[in-house]
Amino acid sequence: xxxxxxxxxxxxxxxxxxxxxxxxxxxxxxxxxxxxxxxxxxxxxxxxxxxxxxxxxxxxxxxxxxxxxxxxxxxxxxxxxxxxxxxxxxxxxxxxxxxxxxxxxxxxxxxxxxxxxxxxxxxxxxxxxxxxxxxxxxxxxxxxxxxxxxxxxxxxxxxxxxxxxxxxxxxxxxxxxxxxxxxxxxxxxxxxxxxxxxxxxxxxxxxxxxxxxxxxxxxxxxxxxxxxxxxxxxxxxxxxxxxxxxxxxxxxxxxxxxxxxxxxxxxxxxxx
Amino acid sequence: xxxxxxxxxxxxxxxxxxxxxxxxxxxxxxxxxxxxxxxxxxxxxxxxxxxxxxxxxxxxxxxxxxxxxxxxxxxxxxxxxxxxxxxxxxxxxxxxxxxxxxxxxxxxxxxxxxxxxxxxxxxxxxxxxxxxxxxxxxxxxxxxxxxxxxxxxxxxxxxxxxxxxxxxxxxxxxxxxxxxxxxxxxxxxxxxxxxxxxxxxxxxxxxxxxxxxxxxxxxxxxxxxxxxxxxxxxxxxxxxxxxxxxxxxxxxxxxxxxxxxxxxxxxxxxxxxxxxxxxxxxxxxxxxxxxxxxxxx
Numbered sequence: 220x221x222x223x224x225x226x227x228x229x230x231x232x233x234x235x236x237x238x239x240x241x242x243x244x245x246x247x248x249x250x251x252x253x254x255x256x257x258x259x260x261x262x263x264x265x266x267x268x269x270x271x272x273x274x275x276x277x278x279x280x281x282x283x284x285x286x287x288x289x290x291x292x293x294x295x296x297x298x299x300x301x302x303x304x305x306x307x308x309x310x311x312x313x314x315x316x317x318x319x320x321x322x323x324x325x326x327x328x329x330x331x332x333x334x335x336x337x338x339x340x341x342x343x344x345x346x347x348x349x350x351x352x353x354x355x356x357x358x359x360x361x362x363x364x365x366x367x368x369x370x371x372x373x374x375x376x377x378x379x380x381x382x383x384x385x386x387x388x389x390x391x392x393x394x395x396x397x398x399x400x401x402x403x404x405x406x407x408x409x410x411x412x413x414x415x416x417x418x419x420x421x422x423x424x425x426x427x428x429x430x431x432x433x434x435x436x437x438x439x440x441x442x443x444x445x446x447x448x449x450x451x452x453x454x455x456x457x458x459x460x461x462x463x464x465x466x467x468x469x470x471x472x473x474x475x476x477x478x479x480x481x482x483x484x485x486x487x488x489x490x491x
Numbered sequence: 492x493x494x495x496x497x498x499x500x501x502x503x504x505x506x507x508x509x510x511x512x513x514x515x516x517x518x519x520x521x522x523x524x525x526x527x528x529x530x531x532x533x534x535x536x537x538x539x540x541x542x543x544x545x546x547x548x549x550x551x552x553x554x555x556x557x558x559x560x561x562x563x564x565x566x567x568x569x570x571x572x573x574x575x576x577x578x579x580x581x582x583x584x585x586x587x588x589x590x591x592x593x594x595x596x597x598x599x600x601x602x603x604x605x606x607x608x609x610x611x612x613x614x615x616x617x618x619x620x621x622x623x624x625x626x627x628x629x630x631x632x633x634x635x636x637x638x639x640x641x642x643x644x645x646x647x648x649x650x651x652x653x654x655x656x657x658x659x660x661x662x663x664x665x666x667x668x669x670x671x672x673x674x675x676x677x678x679x680x681x682x683x684x685x686x687x688x689x690x691x692x693x694x695x696x697x698x699x700x701x702x703x704x705x706x707x708x709x710x711x712x713x714x715x716x717x718x719x720x721x722x723x724x725x726x727x728x729x730x731x732x733x734x735x736x737x738x739x740x741x742x743x744x745x746x747x748x749x750x751x752x753x754x755x756x757x758x759x760x761x762x763x764x765x766x767x768x769x770x771x772x773x774x775x776x777x778x779x780x781x782x783x784x785x786x787x788x
Contacts, residue, residue, distance in 0.1 A: 237595065259621070304506030330715050330718075333716075335741075337521055341513070363514075417601055420603070423604065442609065465602075
């Protein structure tokens with residue numbers, strides 16, 4: 220009996236997740252008329268033109284490229300900087316290293332939008348408002364907490380003997396890191412990079428305040444703007460297509476790496 | 492400087508610099524900026540002491556926002572924990588359905604919250620939204636003009652979207668917690684004849700204390716961070732009814748150009764988060780094996 224109710228609950232849970240996404244997917248292939256007229260029906264003929272409209276007429280195409288550049292740019296700085304710090308903090312303990320690690324951990328706990336006012340002022344004083352580089356640096360800083368924290372866990376598990384052996388082979392401190400330790404931690408680093416990429420791809424509040432102008436806007440800003448313009452234009456199909464363009468890449472990446480991502484999320488949460 | 496020290500310094504300083512400068516410094520400045528009157532970036536700041544803090548403390552919209560956060564934390568939190576624990580329980584026995592649930596349950600979490608907000612705005616649309624049209628077919632009554640334009644209803648609609656968005660993570664969290672409970676303890680209780688509910692309420696639930704603590708910290712952080720969902724679903728309306736602390740802060744700072752008051756809201760938000768976290772921690776995060784110690788924290 221309990222078993223039956225358990226399975227029923229799972230079924231309802233699964234349906235509640237699938238239906239909204241399926242509805243969005245379905246609507247992205249319908250005409251505006253079909254969307255408002257027969258919301259539950261399948262499209263008579265799939266309208267792939269919605270996608271080209273969203274991509275070219277809306278700003279989805281341009282913001283997609285911006286998001287890609289910002290995400291990749293952030294990862295290119297974040298991963299080396301974060302793994303170097305995580306490595307040193309666990310393998311070269313010194314007075315205060317624990318404190319530094321803990322203050323990175325503390326950053327995991329508060330919603331970063333709370334500090335947006337001083338951050339906005341700081342970025343504008345640096346002359347980096349509305350610039351991709353400004354956004355990238357802010358993203359790196361705000362992703363460091365999670366990255367350093369999780370990567371330090373990976374490095375901690377690698378045996379110290381490896382470091383000593385590489386010294387005997389004539390490696391310097393940094394040589395040992397880049398030639399021995401970093402490659403060994405690569406599976407973990409990859410998951411952390413993917414996890415961060417998803418978060419960066421989705422990020423909205425910081426981008427809203429720090430990168431408003433047309434040539435730096437990221438995809439979430441683009442889709443939010445598209446929502447407003449389509450509300451007047453009434454082109455719902457293109458809007459749903461835009462939503463699909465934002466969410467589909469993330470869903471695919473997540474499905475490929477879901478086991479590792481879940482493990483990393485749990486490691487980050489439960490060690491804290 | 493010996494090579495070791497130089498190495499440590501070289502490897503650590505980029506991260507520490509970026510983090511300290513862009514995360515740590517603004518955190519401290521938040522408190523300082525609430526003491527000035529200033530508009531936007533270029534204009535000069537005038538020191539006005541605690542005036543912003545008192546203005547905001549007396550602001551009725553601020554009270555609505557604070558109340559909304561507490562309601563979301565309490566009602567949303569109870570819903571999330573209840574559902575998450577039950578679903579995690581049902582997932583303990585491996586079935587095909589369970590496997591597929593585990594594959595998709597984080598979708599609402601990994602998809603951009605902007606998309607989630609827009610999606611749920613459509614879901615609640617009275618003329619073609621999935622929920623209300625479906626409800627009409629089933630004969631469930633609802634307000635004619637939809638729910639997002641009515642004060643109490645809109646808050647409820649946001650809460651549903653919030654729970655839907657956050658649930659998967661907590662299922663995963665409690666799933667890990669349940670897996671960590673020693674199976675011998677459960678077996679022993681079965682031999683002693685404890686029924687399913689007793690086994691859960693007397694053994695599993697108390698033993699989940701450390702997971703509950705983590706859940707509480709994340710819940711408070713999630714609830715206090717509610718911004719995008721509200722902006723996308725109701726634009727903090729109707730008539731400020733769905734304001735949260737962050738939406739109100741954003742409105743004050745970027746729509747009304749009252750940066751000092753916005754900073755004061757941030758200060759209060761920090762304090763409220765701390766208090767809510769501490770209270771929630773005490774209510775459900777007690778360590779049953781050592782209640783004294785955890786009470787002291």
